Amino acid sequence: MQEPTIRVGIIYEEEISFQLNGIYTLQQNGKTYTDKQTIKYINGTIEFDGLRLKTEEFIFKPENYENCSFELFDVTIGIKFHWERKENQVFKGSLHVLIENEKLTAINVLKLEDYLASVISSEMKASSSMELLKAHAIISRSWLMAQVLKSEALQSSKQIYQSVTESSEELIKWYDREDHNNFDVCADDHCQRYQGITRQSNDAVLRAIEATKGMVLTSDGIICDARFSKCCGGVSETFENVWEPQSHKYLQAITDGKESSLKLDLKIESNAKSWILNPPDVFCNTSDKAILSQVLNDYDMETPDFFRWEVKYTQDELSELINRETGRDFGKITDLIPIERGLSGRIIRLKIIGEKASFIIGKELEIRKILSESHLYSSNFIVEKENNSNSFVLKGAGWGHGVGLCQIGAAVMGANGYSHQEILQHYFKGAELEKRY
Template sequence: MKNQPKIEVGIIACEELQFALSGQFSSKNSEFSGTFKAVVKNGQVVLSKNSKETEITNEFIFQPTNNDSFFELNNVIIGVNFHWEQKENQQFKGSLKLIPEHEKVRAINIIDLEEYLKSVISSEMSATSSPDLLKAHAVISRSWLLAQIEKTKSLQAGGALYQTSHETEDEIVRWYDREDHHNFDVCADDHCQRYQGITKIHSEKALKAVEDTSGEVLVYDDKICDARFSKCCGGIAESFENVWEPVTHPYLTKVVDNKKSPRNFNLNLGDESNAEKWIRNNPPAFCNTSDKKVLSQVLPDFDQTTTDFYRWKVGYTQKEISELIKKRSGIDFGKIIKLEPVKRGVSGRLIKLKIRGTKKTLTVGKELEIRKWLSESHLYSAAFVVDHLDVEEGIPQKIVLSGAGWGHGVGLCQIGAAVMGGQGYSYKKILNHYFRSAKIKKLYQDG
């Protein structure tokens, strides 16, 4: 690969898209500028300006005619299904592509990969982050995206059905990855990587981190690594196959987030007694920190109120837990008798959880599905143990989850990496810590 690729980022899909083109844009040999509305009628995108329909087609691509032009999309949802979900108007450089998608207008940003990364690193990381944390994140974000594009091409070429679930009468196992992105390379929200265009000010440090690592990716066996990251691993990083598809990646395996293994713990966390001791205690780890200066590097303002991410507790009454699981799963279990661990991963995260109710007993997995069923948004992680309290006639009146970490825990631990960067670790050493067996390779030169 000699030059950086252009990528397509899915920003928003809505029944009525309101947007503005600032500066001059061209599309289908015509010039466009100003405020517009787009809807879908009869499978076509209908463009209106000042309540007057101007164009009807199956696809618009508005290309900027100079470097100063940008476009703004109204009411973009960020943090979809998370506790801080909100809408905001967002601005973007590059081209705007509009297509019909299930009776909605889909807005896609076509942008150079390195420009995309400058926004991602500024959105995911704070301007106060250490240079090496930013560089490490630039490399893994670039690697992840290119790996996803290669995977999509491979799946399309092979024509095989990409399975993301397994369901029987007694078990539901689901994972969430690439299955809902067919019309673009990557989405703009946390499902992929947080991308907010030029809405947020791009920090000079983030820009320099992207430029200093331009074209650099992680590779294993000369293949671009599917590099992952999460907020906080909880002390041990999880293996890829325990969270997503059953494929082993040697660079996404168990990693103790410490210079050495903590004393007095058996780290075979697939064993229930070992997992319980690990989760109920507070072992040392890079990501075990309450340093606000460090946390501000990784957590945006709306997340900085969270202080119990390394070890946390959530309690439900019987009424709350039974109604919650019914609402989130669509299954009426009746009263919840027991939440029973069936299988754990290398970090102690639950891969399978058996839910025993008075009306139904069923096993659920993988980790994100478990988190979805046990929270109105997403439970911090699936690394938790359960206390069934105030049992009356075999029915607990209260259920308490005691957990570890924030997110799936695979790959780079953002908070752990922030601590490492603050302690003077280079970005290459940070990457070597979280992605064992992977190497850094420069794919292209241009920034």
């Protein structure tokens, strides 16, 4: 098998400005371009340099893949997260532009290994330990190839991907492949954080990529859908409790410590409460700034309370937020009741009780979106009500969905001398390493 070429969705706007660093050929007219350019969506067409086309994809190919690059201006990162911002980003490979839902989508087409070099630097700092970088290169490569294969299977089956089930009493929704029809993955945290060659800051990442080139995790000969999140909070979650109801034996709940077998059934409310309020001695329970600075970019360091956290709302604040985010009229919110928890303690189904209505929501990301202006750190929380002030206090654990590798925990393992093979075996039980190209 040869190294794959992949398509990454970067930006979605009515007008896209970019800088071509080197000579690029536009496939649609055979002309060459360099320097600053602007491409626009106007009345159902793409307009650029006198060309106006309705459906065709505009393709800018570099004269020299290794030496040319292009810069996209005002790319939004951290979409709908609390640290959302815009920045300019530089990319290798080709630039493709097409129409999606009355806007333009800019897509970066490049070699898989070059993509990985950016992902590792975008997801964490390039100063991380070499074993962590190797482990992350392998899971990022595995996840990406698994997504490409999944997309191909869905397209060939011609089935419509369903990520929502709804009734008059509940809404269960997960976020995965529902909006990526024209590219393999997006560039934001929804998939893997990818910011071009902007953050390739030293040779360590490139050495980790080269040392693991073509290596993936497999289970029963199939490439693993190897997920990861910032901090599991002490226990990882199973795949089916976060995404579609499909079990993967290598994505099970494990304690993020030297002993990985679970001691408590965190599906039980009292156990989940005890676990959250009494932080356990696990890998990701660290305040070591030297280790955290390896994994967290500057804007991630703005979130210091990732292992255990607390959010407080007045009743009026919570009621306004939930009514707005759900589009339902609950009236004043009187209670939030966990109906179902996963093996990590994350809430899978949450009942919202108001003076006018009650409703159940899930899965974990839907809960996080509805209970925050951006995204709640995780759905692993307990609810305490302060009767004297009519306030709701959410006390929680972890940052992210918690499935697969815990980046903070893996960073601690790497700093403590664990090999990348040991890190991978800890988080992906029974998975095997296999070189595919």
